[in-house]
Amino acid sequence: MKWFQSSRSGAPLLSGLVLMSVALSACGAASTTGIDAAGTNGVSASVKSAAPAPAEKPEDLYELAKKEGKVVVYSTSGRANDAKKSFEAKYPGVTVEVFKVKSNDMMDKLIREQDAGLYNADLIITKEVSGAVEEEMVKPGRIYKYLPEDIAKHVEEPFRTQSPGYANYVEMRSLYYNTEAYTQPPVTNWWDLTTPEWKGKVYTADPLSSPAFMDLFTAMTVNSEDMKKAYKDKFGKDIELNGTENAGYEFIKRLVGNGLIVLKGSGDVLEAIGKAGSKSPAVGIAVSGDMSTVEEEGLKVAPMFDVQPKASVPDAGYLYMVNKAPHVNAGKLLMRWMMGEADGKAEGLVPFNQLGAWVPRTDVKTVNAFPFEKLNMWTYDAQAFYKNSGKVRDFWIKLK
Incomplete structure (x- = not known):
């Protein structure tokens, strides 16, 4: 298949x-x-x-x-x-x-x-x-x-x-931060990650090897109006697209262009940002289900659930x-x-x-x-994801 x-x-x-x-x-x-x-x-x-x-x-x-x-x-x-x-x-x-x-x-x-x-x-x-x-x-x-x-x-x-x-x-794919480096979540808006402050300091597992990670980015393109509003909330002005279809694609383009670091899997991301004593200033996109592993390995990480416009997709x-x-x-x-x-x-x-x-x-x-009832997530629209995931994947490949 x-x-x-x-x-x-x-x-x-x-x-x-x-x-x-x-x-x-x-x-x-x-x-x-x-x-x-x-x-x-x-x-x-x-x-x-x-x-x-x-x-x-x-x-x-x-x-x-x-x-x-x-x-x-x-x-x-x-x-x-x-x-x-x-x-x-x-x-x-x-x-x-x-x-x-x-x-x-x-x-x-x-x-x-x-x-x-x-x-x-x-x-x-x-x-x-x-x-x-x-x-x-x-x-x-x-x-x-x-x-x-x-x-x-x-x-x-x-x-x-x-x-x-x-x-x-x-479960969800969401942002994590190092609790020894920050006393509170350092990111409140996905667009924060496209600014110079976060250049080269954002990790993700490879979405080409994980449908769930790609689904998070597909959700941003499917819910582009939410991403558009979040941009204005962050920067105080309407977004200008640079050859992209909508604000979701524009976010992906700017995130990748800001030195996004792609690792093999979620565990690699959590280890990269959460090793005890490292006080890593980076953040990463990882699987919430890995939190049990986090405790076992003594990693110093915590999730960020209050991220605009939505923290994730189920x-x-x-x-x-x-x-x-x-x-x-x-x-x-x-x-x-x-x-x-x-x-x-x-x-x-x-x-x-x-x-x-x-x-x-x-x-x-x-x-x-x-x-659960306070998790800030987009609805999983299977029909829209089915229609658009291939296009998002192709877009990602061209950027990388």
Whole structure:
């Protein structure tokens, strides 16, 4: 799957006509509304107004799940293995098989399997891939949202009714600073980083190797009016574009032109700016989920969440049921367990409620000092990201 390539128009080269025929053949007799093997709890292809599924009692699902014997999970996150341990202890007789795979490889694997008439996976845990998960997997009905109403009533928007999937945890790519060098966040506006004061003092992980890092920059181009306003707030005048399409692209151009330092990964960024005793004056864009590593390694860094116009865009870990799941009841039971069950106290949720990761439930206390509802983020517009990510990537390549 060449999801990250781009055409002359900037839209991802995903062979639309081929994908359309692939989707139809994969679903077979199944409806493109994403109805599962049991014929219930589908999600409309419009996905924006997906209603909660009827609540099913865990004890009833367990009786059916024991007959199925196992549940198969494709996951981008190692958290699935932690949930497996507690689930199997809670529900003896139902084995969890976890296959760890990257998001884009998972999409390719599921498409190939379904096109061949193979339905191996019951549920998946995945990050978005510049909108491709929603556009290529949810809308054609290959995977679908399962959020029981007894859990849904505790879920924060947009993940309750406005999102194509339920996010069991939300991370972000945001700015970090050295706490030994600064007593408070030194940046309050993304445009600060384009000034002479920050020349050569900004790090980022390579967005060409990470869809989530590229999504942050794509968000700035998609929400260019916000970036335009933030520029005026910073400099007191309207922005003048220098051969770029909008204020988002102009920001990227000026940031790169101001000596942006690109490293391999998020951990490299945090180490570069946060090594104890270095008192580094630099800042860096890194993954919030690395905060547990920060504590383990004694790095002196802290996030900056109050950055205008927005601190970031969500990088959510979505739970989806798979169309024609062979162990559908076991899949639903495991998904409820990982969601925390109706009261939010099921042990399966614990691996997801970690430093740098937020569980979007009103009844679950975060371990982070900053609550989910106060995170200043752009909405993840999968359709816009899908359409524009290739163009942003091409723009980045030309600059670098």
